Amino acid sequence: MTATEWTAETAGSGRYADVNGVNLYYETYGTGSPMVLLHGGLGSGEMFGPIIPILADHHQVILVDLQGHGRTADVDRPLDIRLMADDVAALIDHLGLRKPAVVGYSLGGGVALQVAIRHPEKVGRLVAASAHVSRDAIYPEMLQQQGQVSGAAAEFMKETPMYELYQRVAPHPEHFPRLLDKIGEAMAQDFDLSEDVRGLQVPTLVVAADADMAPPSHYVEVFKLLDGGLRDGGWQGEARPKGGHALAILPGLTHYDIFLSPLFAAVTLAFLDQES
Structure with a gap:
């Protein structure tokens, strides 16, 4: 994967919003019903460059750079998905969006889940991609790798797209080691969101790769928390999950x-454009 794959061919309309104590950077693409799109850890909204045109052909896409990532400067607080979810909820209010879809990948998927958990009244539909809901769901070797993430690893990451992107767009490029420290600390925290997920009130699409950081069985278990995969769906889909949830x-x-x-973009659009 090269850094250029992480760059959108056409720049969106970029602005800053002072919300929840963070000067949050966001870009807007396209028109239509709004979709807030949240990137993965050590990335930025630019990660979605190749699929932004596909999504923006159907929706107004609000591409957010989360705390300490991309063009959003860090602030004096931990990288906590609950706090970042509150940032996103405040941005939704700031922009006057009425129940937008919230779509997130990896770290952004965790943040998206928390937006729906903490602020369900602000979210129309939720797509959580490659976002495991408990720390012990991921493979042991991944936990070991995550344990090695700290500022001391910055020198070894200079050839990665994450480093290149940060150096190019961050307000303070010299803070990359600090971001690694905070990401490492966040990943070291144990968590299990199973009960929160079980209580989700927002139609949710759980998405994962077939060779993801956690096994496919984990995402099936998440779907089960949402009343999915427990019975035949019926000829008319009448026995599908009661909350309108889905799995891909x-x-x-x-x-x-x-x-x-493009497959991720396709399943996201198919889910978002379903009748509620």
């Missing part, structure tokens, strides 16, 4: 390329 395991993809895939 995308073939031939991994945690590291699913966000670039």
Whole structure:
């Protein structure tokens, strides 16, 4: 994967919003019903460059750079998906959006889940891609790798698209080691969102690659928390999950390329454009 794959061919309309104590950067693409799109850890909204035109052909896409990522400067607080969810909820209010879809990948998927958990009245539909809901769901070797993420690793990441992107767009490029420290600290925290997910009031699409950071069985279990995969769906779909939830395991993809895939864009659009 090259850094250029993480760059949108056409720039959106970029602005800053002072919300919840963060000067949050966002770009707007397209027209139609709004979709807030949230990137993965150590990335920015630009990660979605290849699929933005597909999404923006159907929706107004609001591409957010989360705290400490991309063009949004860090603030003096941990990288906590609950706090970042409150940032996104405040941005939704700031922009006057009425129940937009919230779509997130990886870290952004965790933030998207928290927006729907903490602020269900602000969200129309939710897409959470490659977002495991408990720390112990991911493979042991991944937990070990995550344990090695800290500012000390900055030198070893200079050839990565994450580093290139940060150096190019961050307000303070010299803060990359600090971002690694905060990401490492966040990933070291144990968590289990199962009960929160079980209580989701927003129609939710759970998306994962067939070779993701957690096994496909984990995402099936998440779907079960949402009343899915428990019975035959019926001829007319009458026995599908009561909350309008859905599951997509995308073939031939991994945690590291699913966000670039037209297949991800296609299933997202198909879910968002369903009748409620």
